[in-house]
Every structure is written in structure tokens, then in C-alpha cells.
Amino acid sequence: MLRFLLNRVLQGAVLILIVSMIGFFVINLAPGGPLSQYAMTPGMSQADLDRIAAQMGLDRPLPVQYLDWLGNMLIGDWGNSYRDQSPVLDVVWRHMWATLLLMGTSTVISVALGTLVGVLGALKRYSIFDYMATVGAMIALSIPTFWFGLVAIFIFALELGWLPAGSMYTVGDQSLGDYLIHLIMPSIVLALVNVAIWSRYMRAATLDVIDQDYVRTAKAKGLPHLRVVSAHIVRNALIPMITLAGLQLPTIIGGALVTETVFTWPGLGRLFIDSLGYNDYPVIMGLLMFSAILTVIGNFLADVGVALADPRIRLG
Amino acid sequence: MTTPSSSTTDPVLSVRDLTIRFKARGRETPVVHGIDFDIHGGETLALVGESGSGKSVTSFALMRLLPDARHCTIEGQVNIGGVNLLELTERKMTSVRGPKIAMIFQEPLTSLNPVHRVGDQIAEAIRYHRKMTRAQIRDRVLELLTLVGIPDPERRMSAYPGAMSGGMRQRVVIAMALALEPDLLIADEPTTALDVTVQAQILELLRDIQNRTGMAMLFITHDFGVVAEIADRVMVMYSGRIVEEGRLEDVLTQPRMPYTQGLLSSVPRLEDAGLRTGALGTIEGFVPTAGNLPDGCSFHPRCPHARPGVCDTAMPALEPHGRPDHPVRCLRIEDIAASDMEDLSV
Ligand SMILES: Nc1ncnc2c1ncn2[C@@H]1O[C@H](COP(=O)(O)OP(=O)(O)OP(=O)(O)O)[C@@H](O)[C@H]1O
Ligand SMILES: [Mg+2]
Numbered sequence: 001m002l003r004f005l006l007n008r009v010l011q012g013a014v015l016i017l018i019v020s021m022i023g024f025f026v027i028n029l030a031p032g033g034p035l036s037q038y039a040m041t042p043g044m045s046q047a048d049l050d051r052i053a054a055q056m057g058l059d060r061p062l063p064v065q066y067l068d069w070l071g072n073m074l075i076g077d078w079g080n081s082y083r084d085q086s087p088v089l090d091v092v093w094r095h096m097w098a099t100l101l102l103m104g105t106s107t108v109i110s111v112a113l114g115t116l117v118g119v120l121g122a123l124k125r126y127s128i129f130d131y132m133a134t135v136g137a138m139i140a141l142s143i144p145t146f147w148f149g150l151v152a153i154f155i156f157a158l159e160l161g162w163l164p165a166g167s168m169y170t171v172g173d174q175s176l177g178d179y180l181i182h183l184i185m186p187s188i189v190l191a192l193v194n195v196a197i198w199s200r201y202m203r204a205a206t207l208d209v210i211d212q213d214y215v216r217t218a219k220a221k222g223l224p225h226l227r228v229v230s231a232h233i234v235r236n237a238l239i240p241m242i243t244l245a246g247l248q249l250p251t252i253i254g255g256a257l258v259t260e261t262v263f264t265w266p267g268l269g270r271l272f273i274d275s276l277g278y279n280d281y282p283v284i285m286g287l288l289m290f291s292a293i294l295t296v297i298g299n300f301l302a303d304v305g306v307a308l309a310d311p312r313i314r315l316g
Numbered sequence: 317m318t319t320p321s322s323s324t325t326d327p328v329l330s331v332r333d334l335t336i337r338f339k340a341r342g343r344e345t346p347v348v349h350g351i352d353f354d355i356h357g358g359e360t361l362a363l364v365g366e367s368g369s370g371k372s373v374t375s376f377a378l379m380r381l382l383p384d385a386r387h388c389t390i391e392g393q394v395n396i397g398g399v400n401l402l403e404l405t406e407r408k409m410t411s412v413r414g415p416k417i418a419m420i421f422q423e424p425l426t427s428l429n430p431v432h433r434v435g436d437q438i439a440e441a442i443r444y445h446r447k448m449t450r451a452q453i454r455d456r457v458l459e460l461l462t463l464v465g466i467p468d469p470e471r472r473m474s475a476y477p478g479a480m481s482g483g484m485r486q487r488v489v490i491a492m493a494l495a496l497e498p499d500l501l502i503a504d505e506p507t508t509a510l511d512v513t514v515q516a517q518i519l520e521l522l523r524d525i526q527n528r529t530g531m532a533m534l535f536i537t538h539d540f541g542v543v544a545e546i547a548d549r550v551m552v553m554y555s556g557r558i559v560e561e562g563r564l565e566d567v568l569t570q571p572r573m574p575y576t577q578g579l580l581s582s583v584p585r586l587e588d589a590g591l592r593t594g595a596l597g598t599i600e601g602f603v604p605t606a607g608n609l610p611d612g613c614s615f616h617p618r619c620p621h622a623r624p625g626v627c628d629t630a631m632p633a634l635e636p637h638g639r640p641d642h643p644v645r646c647l648r649i650e651d652i653a654a655s656d657m658e659d660l661s662v
Contacts, residue, residue: 019352026407104411137547159496211419212426213423213426213427214427214428214429214430216381216421216427217427217428217489218428218429218440219413219422219440220381220413220418220419220421220493221413221414221418221440221444221492221495222410222411222412222414222415222441222444222445222496223412223441223444224407224410225406225407225410225439227440227444231432231440232429234428235431236429236431239431245325257357268455309428310431311430311431311476311478312430312431312476312478
């Protein structure tokens with residue numbers, strides 16, 4: 001167990017290091033550079049720019065800048081945003097909970113609904129329901145999220161006026177109900193694709209289990225149908241889904257990007273887009289690191305989860 | 317045609333005209349063709365036949381474990397306690413499985429769910445049928461594990477199947493099947509996957525339990541050695557039909573059907589009992605696949621006694637031919653018996 005932990009921490013550290021290196025150099029070598037924002041300010045001379053660059057340490061060789069950034073990051077100083085000089089960790093943190101709220105809600109919807117649809121489809125294979133679920137999933141997967149989002153806004157916000165068109169709360173209200181109302185459309189739009197994906201995987205996983213000998217044994221014991229399905233089919237079919245869920249964790253940032261943009265939701269996806277526009281390198285690097293860390297954590301949790309759920313698998 | 321061995325009591329299981337067809341691509345393929353048999357309390361009926369003859373399908377039909385009506389049709393009667401199981405709803409059927417009929421399967425390695433502790437899997441069999449407290453169920457599980465000869469049951473009940481040998485897992489499956497003291501136990505080749513010593517132990521265990529509880533047993537096997545060990549009566553199946561049925565000694569020492577004779581012929585004699593034993597002998601040719609049965613007797617293409625114009629025209633019935641407790645499905649039975657006499661007199 002200790003070996004496993006050590007191994008994982010080491011692996012994670014190496015992964016994060018490599019990602020940070022690639023990210024750092026690619027960003028800094030890309031055209032534009034951190035100073036392009038200042039360069040656009042009227043009346044800015046080359047001498048001024050050089051002075052700013054020297055102040056920010058940008059005149060040093062790239063590897064030195066990288067090591068400097070890395071050293072600071074390790075002690076919890078992720079730099080300051082170019083936009084408003086607030087610490088990167090604070091910026092990421094502020095946007096994270098908005099994303100977590102959206103992703104969390106939509107994940108609960110997609111896992112619950114996707115599992116249900118997948119299991120029912122597999123149990124009633126080739127039935128009308130299964131057929132409709134398959135076609136439905138294909139349609140959901142082929143509609144771009146932004147298109148679906150915009151249509152939803154058009155219908156439910158503009159035409160019917162039932163739901164707000166965007167943002168997380170009404171300024172001045174901010175009650176729980178207000179948050180919930182704002183949450184409905186983006187979380188459902190975001191869940192749509194995920195329900196489709198999750199139900200497809202769940203259907204396949206269930207079909208793998210359904211013909212197993214132990215399912216027949218469970219029926220032969222005279223267990224009620226519901227018990228056979230829950231304890232011997234779904235229970236086993238969910239094991240591979242844990243790995244899938246672990247892989248999905250880092251998509252928290254990218255996954256909601258389109259949805260957050262369409263619904264002007266103040267989350268990490270929006271932060272990323274905005275930071276790209278501002279050439280806000282510290283924040284972009286921060287988000288990259290955050291995503292890498294989530295990947296490591298997601299993998300770790302998935303492996304631990306699978307080992308907990310399946311006694312045949314040992315950590316190590 | 318049936319030959320109950322103790323006709324004074326009602327049979328535990330009475331199967332009548334059981335027909336099973338599988339549907340695939342709009343075609344129905346009969347796999348079991350109208351079979352009849354009875355099993356009485358305390359009795360063991362062995363069902364013997366080559367691979368693909370329909371033994372497992374028959375046993376699954378008794379438990380109603382075959383695929384649903386879209387894939388398969390079952391006709392006839394499976395009577396237990398005056399009820400035809402084939403007419404029960406799926407919900408009613410769950411209260412039959414367990415206390416009335418239980419089953420041990422062919423594959424001990426895959427019959428248990430790998431993610432649940434074996435104690436829980438046995439407890440589960442009890443919990444849904446009996447009103448018992450947790451502690452009572454636990455005691456019963458320990459009792460069952462002891463009964464099937466699992467050492468250190470306290471510790472073993474919290475083990476996962478993956479940590480157990482094939483023999484131990486099969487014992488767990490047996491414990492599970494016995495948990496509700498079923499009237500009928502179906503054992504579908506329960507020892508085929510196990511090594512010889514373990515096989516002997518399991519057979520002894522089953523015989524022991526049967527002596528104690530008086531349950532009826534349908535024992536499916538390939539192995540005449542096992543048949544000799546455990547059966548009271550033997551039923552030989554070929555291509556979905558019963559072709560011979562009788563008391564153990566009669567079938568083993570005086571097989572009447574050429575198919576049974578073929579199965580037994582390459583098997584070495586067991587010196588002390590004068591019984592033939594060992595795995596099924598091989599007969600030239602192949603079992604015809606369901607749906608491609610030849611005209612007449614299904615066995616005639618492989619039968620050394622087959623006569624053109626006789627055996628390839630009509631399907632013989634399962635008939636006594638002079639011995640009511642040992643019917644056989646063969647048109648040439650009298651001729652074969654006569655030629656056997658000649659062989660002996662030469
Ligand atoms: N689900 C199914 N769908 C279609 N055909 C099936 C199905 N299950 C079994 N069969 C067919 O039924 C026939 C009898 O199979 P069964 O499993 O009963 O044989 P068996 O006598 O138990 O053989 P073995 O000794 O190998 O276990 C075979 O021809 C098989 O192909
Ligand atoms: Mg079989």
C-alpha cells in the first residue's frame with residue numbers, strides 16, 4: 001500500500017513536471033508573448049517595454065524563467081494575473097466553485113440518467129426502448145453543445161421567458177432559488193452529451209455482465225429480479241465505469257468550456273478563454289497545472305475506487 | 317413412458333412432454349423433443365449423454381432459467397407439488413427456486429459473483445425466502461459451510477471466491493443450493509471441472525446430504541463412473557430425446573440401446589462391482605446438430621445395427637419391449653437381442 005502511494009506520488013510528480021515544461025515553453029515561444037498586451041497601449045515605446053520586461057524578469061533566458069516559476073509554484077506562489085495582479089491561485093479558486101457547481105449538477109444528472117438508460121437498454125436489448133435510447137444518444141452526440149445551448153436560450157429564455165439566458169445569479173438577488181434557476185439550462189445542456197456517453201458505456205458494461213454464470217446462479221437462488229439486477233448485474237457493471245469517471249475528472253476545465261461561454265457562466269472554462277485573450281500567462285499556466293493535477297488525482301481515485309469495488313484487483 | 321421406482325408415493329418432480337425450441341433468425345429449432353420422466357424423494361436420476369444432447373437445456377427449463385419467450389419456447393409440463401412451473405409468473409417462480417428446486421452448475425469457477433463475499437452470497441439465498449434475523453442467518457451459513465466440509469468456516473465466510481480453489485467454490489455453490497433444503501436438487505456435471513479426489517469427495521457429500529434430507533436429485537453427467545457411484549436410475553439422452561431408461565444395474569450391465577452400448581463399450585470394467593465405469597466412450601461419427609436430424613431414428617447414421625428401410629424411415633417410440641422398467645427407443649431391439657444370443661453361443 002505504501003509502495004503504491006509512493007509510486008503514484010512519484011508518477012504524478014513526473015507527469016506534472018513534464019506537462020509544466022511543455023506548457024511553459026509552448027506558451028512563451030508562441031507569437032505575441034506576455035508583453036503584447038502592453039505593446040498595444042498607445043504611446044508605449046520600445047524602451048518602456050524593455051523596462052517592463054526587465055521588471056517582470058522576462059529578459060532572462062527562458063529556462064531560468066521556467067525554473068524560477070517552478071520554484072515559486074512549489075512553495076504555493078503561482079504568480080499574479082496580468083489582468084488585475086491578484087494571485088493566480090485566488091483567481092482559479094474563485095472560478096472553480098462556479099464550475100464545480102455546474103459540473104457537479106450535470107454529472108449527477110448524467111450518471112444517474114445514463115446508468116438508468118444504459119442498464120434498461122441492456123436488460124431489454126433490441127426492444128423499442130433500447131432502439132430509441134440508441135438513436136437518442138446518437139442525436140445527442142451529433143448536436144454541437146453550443147448549438148443546443150443557443151437553441152435552448154432562444155426557446156426558454158427569449159421566446160418563453162421561463163429561464164434566464166445566462167450568468168450564475170441575478171445581481172441583487174443571489175438566493176438559493178435564484179442560483180437553481182440559473183443552473184437549470186446550462187447543467188441540462190452540459191448533461192445531454194454526457195448522458196449519451198455514459199449510457200452507451202453503461203449499456204456495454206451491463207451486456208458484458210448479463211450473461212455471466214454468476215447472474216444465472218443469482219436467479220437460481222430465487223432472488224427477486226430487482227435484487228439480481230442491483231447486486232449482481234449493475235454492481236459488477238459499474239466497476240469499469242469508475243475508471244471512466246476518473247478519466248472524466250480533469251475534463252472539468254475543458255468540458256464546460258463551451259457551455260460556460262454560451263451561458264456566460266463565470267467558471268474555469270470562461271476564465272481560460274478570457275486569459276487566452278489577454279495573454280494572461282500566469283493564469284493560463286495555472287489552469288494547465290490545475291488540469292494536470294486533476295488528471296493525477298482522477299487516475300489515483302479511479303484506481304483506488306476500482307480496487308475497493310473489486311476484490312480481484314490489488315493496488316500496486 | 318416412465319418407470320417410477322417407488323410408485324407408492326407421488327413423485328417430487330414429474331415432467332411431461334417437455335419440448336424446447338430455440339428461435340433464431342425467424343427459425344425455430346427444436347432442441348428437446350417431448351421428454352417425460354419422474355423423480356421421487358430420496359432418489360437420484362442420472363441424465364447421461366454426449367455433449368450437445370440437451371442435458372443442460374433440459375435442466376435450465378426445469379428452473380425456468382432459459383432465455384425469455386422471444387428467444388425460446390418451452391412446452392409441456394414441469395410438475396412440482398401439483399403445480400406446473402411452466403405456467404407460473406416470473407414472480408411466483410422466484411419462490412420456487414431455492415426451497416423447491418435448487419441447482420449446482422457445471423462451472424464452479426464462474427458460478428459465484430467475484431465481488432461478493434461467499435458468506436454473503438449464501439446468506440442472500442436465505443434472506444429472501446425466510447424471515448430470520450441477521451444472527452440466525454449467520455449461524456445457518458456457518459452450519460452450511462460446515463456441512464459441505466469447508467474447514468474454518470468462520471474465516472472462510474468472509475473470503476471472496478477468488479481466494480478459493482475450484483473444489484472449495486463448488487462446495488460453496490452446493491451450500492448455497494442446500495440453504496433452503498430443496499425438494500429437488502439439480503446437479504449439472506458438478507464435478508467435471510474438478511480433479512478426481514475432489515470429485516469423489518463432492519459425490520460422497522451429495523450422497524450423504526441426500527441420505528439425511530431425502531431430497532430428490534437429477535444428476536447430469538458424461539461420466540459412467542460417476543453414474544455408477546451416485547445414481548439409482550439412469551436416463552440416456554440423444555439429440556434431445558430419451559433413448560433408454562432404467563435402473564442403474566440394468567442399464568450398466570445390460571444396455572439395450574446400441575447408443576448406450578456404444579457409450580459403455582470402450583469403458584473398462586470395474587472389477588469388484590462388475591459395473592462398467594469411466595468417461596464416455598467415443599462412438600464413430602458426430603452428434604447431429606439440432607435442426608438437422610436425420611429421418612427415422614436420430615442415431616441410425618452412427619449405429620452398427622442400422623438397417624436401411626427400417627431405421628431411416630420412422631422414429632421409434634420409447635417402449636418396454638418386454639421389460640416395463642427398462643424401456644428403449646429402438647426398432648431392431650429384438651433382432652439385436654437375438655444376435656447377441658448367437659454371439660454368446662458361438
Ligand atoms: N441459448 C441457446 N440458443 C440456441 N441454442 C442453444 C442455446 N443453448 C443451447 N443450445 C443448443 O441446445 C443443444 C443442447 O445443448 P446443451 O447445453 O443442453 O447440451 P448438453 O447436453 O448440456 O452438452 P454438454 O455436455 O456439452 O454440457 C445444443 O445443440 C446447443 O447448441
Ligand atoms: Mg451441459
